[in-house]
Amino acid sequence: MTKKERNRHFINISIGCVLFILGITGISDEYYALMACVGGATFFANGVLPFFSNFYYRSPKRRKKYEERLHKRKINYIDERKKFLRDKAAHVSYMFMWMILLLLAFILTLLKVEWWVAAMLAGLSVLQYLIASVAFFYLERKM
């Protein structure tokens, strides 16, 4: 585990503790207190689990297996074909979500649900399109 990773885990643990303590003692509203506790527990678990994992993989036999797994993960991350496939999958997912949001907004309008629900869904599809366009123009200028 590198120093940078260790620091990141300590930050997660600290945020987790602060949120959890805040949830137990600092927030009077039960709903928000529970939210803070759950958020705190998540951060805490995120920070603590890597230390256990690091401890578990200390033995040389496990260490070798672990390093192989890390190496495989790194290769899969930098592999250009997999990067290309990930980008393609993201594009398919983007198109799919865009259509689903618009379709859902239309169906909900037909079902006469409250106007803001349908408007929010339609707004989300527009926002998704705008973010994609801005990202595209930014990337095009950079390249």
Added chain:
Amino acid sequence: MKNRLEELRKQRGIKQEELAEAVQVSRQTIGSLENGRYNPSILLAFKLAGYFGVTIEDIFIYEEDAE
């Protein structure tokens, strides 16, 4: 685009895994390249050519009709 990757690899008695490790890609990518399902970037093409000690043109054969 056709390629002679499998031929060159087998000539040298190298496994897909070893070639993949040498050029820092996954074994599946080598498989896809050999089957012609995936065309590599110029960077990967240079890495492969460098590994086999040949030119890119010796491995990859560009066919205009295939585009």
